[in-house]
Amino acid sequence: MDHLFRHQFGKMVSILTRIFGLTHLETIEDAVQDTFVKAMLAWRDKMPDNPEAWLTHAAKNRTIDLFRKLNAEKSRISNFENGPNAIAINELFLEKEIEDSQLRMIFTACHPSLNPRDQIAFSLKTISGFSSKEIASALLLKEETIKKRLSRARKTIQSTAISFEIPQGKTLPLRLNIVLEVLYLIFNEGFHSNKKDILIRQELCGEAMRLSQMLLNNEYTNSSAAYALFALMCFHSARLKSKVNDNNELVDLKKQDRSQWHFPLVMLGDQAMHKAVGEHTVYSIYHYEAAIAAEHLQAKTFESTNWKKILMWYEQLYEIQPAPITLLNMAVIHLQLNDLKNTIKLLDQITPNELEQRAYLFHGTLAEYFQKSGNTQKAITHLNQALDLVKNKSEKQFLLKKKEEWNV
């Protein structure tokens, strides 16, 4: 029963959109909402034996209601209640077609004409069944902001007349890339923010994984990059609980209780990784990131981490996506390996501003570098710079602790 309503909401909206079109999205969402109000009243005394079937049945009835309603508004919709069209509608409620409808919705939500921030909000609302209030608390934003994003997304969808389909041919890989990006962003919202409580973080990560799995269930969208992304999410999620302690403080990799890592997720990730790698696979960023995450999971202790191998993966990742954060990660590994020369060589290539909100990590690393080089004064200077920039509470505490140690 976990999240049944939420997931079912996404399914119903997708199916009904496939039948009635994106122009009626708001009417459809209201109608589905209404079905749940009814379910809620009907079920509080007696739970149906098969709640999902009950809801599907209700959705079918809603379809018929909607036809009547929309028919009254526009006469062009013909009589769907009987005859061959009714049979066609029944087929849309079969499991495979439901998944197909949901994939269409995912591609709609991640359409390139939508603003990237709107893509996330719209996905969480329409596919995942979050309310704007829930999206706001998950993304740590104001509800008003979310409402604006949702309405802008809806307007864009109407004005650019996005078609409700899974793209084909040459556009498919391009569009699939955007979908993977959006899903990874949703995942990272859950994985990286320590301001959120663990439940919200698990929900966001769980949703991103559920949507990724939908891509894997379809023969057109189960690309090797999609498998790699799913593997990466599994590997990261396996460590989610050990990343924060009971006081909601960040625990760095070195101090994490490795016995808390969730083994079944690691297995699931391994399986996905096998499918992600073939003879002619062109590796995506997700392949490399998953490989790096897997390498960390394989180490029994922090000390036995195979840094050289991780460094190699980072170097290859940097070749296909030269991002400053990757340089920083490479610098951190050199530091870990006590290779100070290469550490500073890489750090010199980074302009901290490019790292945006993660600029504090740059100064934190530079501080470590100076500390190891025996220049405590400069180390403290950079640590203070990191402290000025860091927004996250637990990371701040983490840096403060370090400062205390060094000041002795």
Place this chain on the structure above:
Amino acid sequence: MKEFMLIFIGTNYAEMGLSPEEMQARMGNWFTWQQQMEKDGVVKNGNALHPESRRVVGADRTITDRTSPELKELVGGYYVVYAKDIEEATKIAEGYPDYDIGGTVEIREVMVFE
């Protein structure tokens, strides 16, 4: 044993914009409460009511639809329960799960004519 009607006032879910997740949670609370009453054998019957309503008023039998300000006073449903006295019925009513969203329970003893 006497019979009491618990009348639930002022929670029109349709107007509250609850998310699917919240609805599921709320439904779960109701289900738990209902199961408990079932177990205690205190429920005689009960129903949920549609929010749409109509009134017939006065000698002319004027028909009016309810206006939205009255939604706060809308009866959403009822249970008839068995209890020793109104104190015991009140205890049962304390389990009602929608107080936090502005719900009210009115407790009325059912009249018995002998």
